[in-house]
Amino acid sequence: MLKKSFIALLMVSGLCLGLFLWLKSLIPQPDQDFSQTQPGELRYLKQKPSQSRGKVLVVVTSSGIMGASGKATGYELTELARPYYVFLANGFGVDIASPQGGQPPVVIDRDDLGPFDYAFLNDPQAQYKVNYSIPIAQASAKDYQAIFFVGGKGTMFDFPNNTSIQVLVRDFYRSGKVIGAVCHGPAALVHVRMETGELLVAGRRISAFTNEEELFLIPDAEQHLPFLLEDRLRAQGAIMQPGPAYLEQVSVDGQLITGQNPWSTWQTVERMVEAMGYTPVPRQVTPAEYTVELLLAYEQGGFAQAAQKLQQLNSDQGTEIDRRLLAMHGVVAAMRWELGKTLDLLRLLRRSKK
Known part of the structure; x- marks a missing residue:
């Protein structure tokens, strides 16, 4: 009995490790260091x-x-x-x-x-x-x-x-x-x-x-x-x-x-x-904001609407998704046992990898 429990534990641990490594492969490491950014830039x-x-x-x-x-x-x-x-x-x-x-x-x-x-x-x-x-x-x-x-x-x-x-x-x-x-x-x-x-x-x-x-x-x-x-x-x-x-x-x-x-x-x-009576000056939308747009599309219309929004974002020049933020929302969904949403967000994460 103890041996079977040990084997089961190893299998679950292996699955968790595999999922973690797969998820990590979808999230790129930052290729820019912003820590030295100056206001003049x-x-x-x-x-x-x-x-x-x-x-x-x-x-x-x-x-x-x-x-x-x-x-x-x-x-x-x-x-x-x-x-x-x-x-x-x-x-x-x-x-x-x-x-x-x-x-x-x-x-x-x-x-x-x-x-x-x-x-x-x-x-x-x-x-x-x-x-x-x-x-x-x-x-x-x-x-x-x-x-x-x-x-x-x-x-x-x-x-x-x-x-x-x-x-x-x-x-x-x-x-x-x-x-x-x-x-x-x-x-x-x-x-x-x-x-x-x-x-x-x-x-x-x-x-x-x-x-x-x-x-x-x-x-x-x-x-x-x-x-x-x-x-x-x-x-x-x-x-x-x-x-x-x-x-x-x-x-x-x-x-x-x-x-x-x-x-x-x-x-x-x-x-x-x-x-205050003014039109805000144009500002480049951040990757996190594009990701929030994608997640809002999911909340409003499910996976189909989010997938359509992602396709649009992928085709637009200059847009970039914050895949780390998208993955974090997937983790939050998993922690809430919203398994369907978790899988949907993982599918979007995979599709967002250009």
Whole structure:
């Protein structure tokens, strides 16, 4: 009996190893090193309008510990770096603020970084602004055209009850200025009340990090976070507009523009530029964005529609799929025991290999 169990274990291990090696063969190793990218190398920034359009205030968390868990947290680098350059490219100056001021804690996932993110890390001016961030209590809405709240789990601890943030948001809203937030950034909005006593988010269409996304990554999140963001927004009367997990979803409700997760960052900020009355300057779509388009096609129409979308992407000059991201979604589906979806995504992954 023991011998049979041992043989079965070896067979299962062999199958898992074979699947891993096959999956690895479909995911190319990065052939470009972006770690030395300089801001001057971003052609996107060369389109910057000659005349300034004013300034945008970008707000990051000062909280570096995730509650009683003791786990490190902070703001998400990608959710700061990409908006920073989108605003600059579209003619806006950028100031960076945080609840405490000074150098805020940052979360850096090297696997997610692209040219914009490394350029931000190598940009002396950007680094000065973030390392010497303005204390939020010293910021005034009259100096800015818009305010944008960067995500990161730290925001759950120091955004919701910060009275300076609440005053700023109320002043921006009352002045008809644009308010944006992405991922956990909408935590800044949950307790904001207008002069009438009405909650800002009540009856407003909102996208933010969902319970599904939160609890998949951290099953015991309710023990470590003050609240689940989706639950609190719903309780405050927000009309939540969740999209598929870990894919792009943006809600626009007048001057209030919110994105669900990191993959919604580009569109959230470009919608803010539109809300300020400008057409966003052209930007080369990233491989991750093309992959998100493909995955959204799958969510909307199954394998057939996704395969058609992939064929179109493969035939278009200059498009590139992030096969690592596609594989990650396949792994997530497998972890959820969505075996049909797992197989479909693996088929798409195989077809995407040019």
